[in-house]
Each structure stands twice: as C-alpha cells, then as structure tokens.
Amino acid sequence: MINLYEKIWKKISEQERIVIFTHVHPDGDTIGTSIALKELIKIKYPKIDVKISGDKYPSNLLWMKGNDNVSNEFIKHSLAILVDTSSITRTFDKRILNAKEIIKIDHHHPEGNQWSLAIEGDTVPATGQIIWDMIIKLELKYNEIVKEALWVSIWTDTSGLSERNPSKETFKAMEWVESDGINRKNMLGKIDLSPIQKKEILNLVKNPKKDGNVLYVINDFFVSNDLYRPATELFYKKYESEIYIFVCKLNEKLYRVGFRSKEYDVSKVASYFGGGGHLTSSGTIINNLEKLPKIIEYINDKMKIKV
C-alpha cells in the first residue's frame, strides 16, 4: 500500500490544480476525507490550488468548510481526486469526467476503470482511515483541521466505532485523532442533531414490520439527507434483527432503500437490485414500492440457503 500512497503523492506533487470530488448525498466520511486531504495537500505543497466540489452538506455538518465554486475551466486543467465514492454514477459533480485524469481513494468494492491510480475495496470502515494511514506511513504534516475532519469521517462512518467492523487499526486511528485538543465530547457536540431532528428520526423508525429475517419500515414521504443517515442508524440500534430495510421517498418518483445487517452481506442484495455499498450497510433506489416485497423475499430465500 505504501507504494501506492507514494505514487499518489508523486502525482499530486506534479500538479498546479487539483479538485477533490465527493459523492451524492454527502456524508461525514466523504466530507471529512475531502477536507483532510485538501488541507494535507495545502500544507505539503502550498503552491498547488486545491478545491473541493460537492453537494450541500447535511445540517449537522454545515460548520465544516469544504465546498468551493469550481469553474469548468479549472476542472479542465486539474487532477481529479474522487473520495469515498466507487463510481462516476455516485459522484455528485459529473464534470469530473473533464479533468485531466482521476485518482480514486475509496473503501467500496472496486468499480470502473477510468482511474489512473486507485485505492479501492471494502477493507476499512471509513475512507478517513486510509488518509490517517497515509499520514502515518508517509509522515505527512497535519494540523487541527485535518484531525477534526478525520474524526468526523471515522466516527460517522462507523456510527461511533460500532458498525462496519472497525478493526484494531480503526481504534488506533481514532486514538491518534483524539489527542492534542481534539476531544470526543466536544466533537459529539459539534455533530449533534437538533432536538427537533432527534424527534423526527424517532418518528421515522417507529412501527417497523417483520418478515422472516427482515425488519423494515416504510416512510412513504420525502426524508431529507440530513435525517436519512441518522434514521437508518437509529433503526439499526433500536431493534434486534438480522437484516434492516429503511425506506423513504427520495423525490416524486423514487424511493431510497437502505440496508443494514449484523453480518449478512447486504451489498450483494443492493447490487442485485441495482445499488451498492458495504457488506453490512448498503442501499439502492427503486421507483415503485411494489418492488419491496420482492427484495424481502429475495433476502429471506438467500438466507435460507445460507443457513
């Protein structure tokens, strides 16, 4: 891996302009990773002009300052670095395709072949952990912004070190992050939801239904990205089940379907139904609620075979 890190940083060192791209429905990991990486590049190579292009942040992360206005002209002369995103489909700003070349730093299943260099595969629970590993292995200089951003990245993507199989390395990364003035209580206060939002997410997970190994809840109305992620987390934590499915409207025509599991590979289910994600946390989009029983049936069938 260190070889790949060195190649990436060599490529970075050769640039005048870099744009870091984040994913659709941005979360703490894509936001934290992009901000930490931008800062690390600025510290090591102050002459490089680094920008971030992405969608609006969830309201509890609005204090994080990352997104820039990036012109078409700027992108054309830039190296693109895609973070926490496996594919162009999942990239918010499709102008990434106009960049000189694309490097990917991600922790989902390998996908696509348009990358000049890529870190990929579902091996660590947060992309932020890869950035931490780079800092340690390459002895990169960092500052408080980097640490705060990586805290958000690792903490949120593991739901507080409880999901996605955090390893010894993940705990080590967290221990490194939570030192020199970065303290957990303070950070938890920074990413906390408002009392109204907390009430709203409680409402989103009430009255779940059970079908075989699947516990599911359907919200036949629009749920903002601010609430989607915390609601799926709460759903998973509040009830006991093998598989969890959280459904809500994404817009007039589409539904967002979030899968969680304790250990069953729901990324396979998601990709079978046109989506993707991680082993224990994945998702897809459907255009019709009638598809849901088929998904549940598929999971229960597959699990029977497994058992």
Ligand SMILES: [Mn+2]
């Ligand atoms: Mn992630």
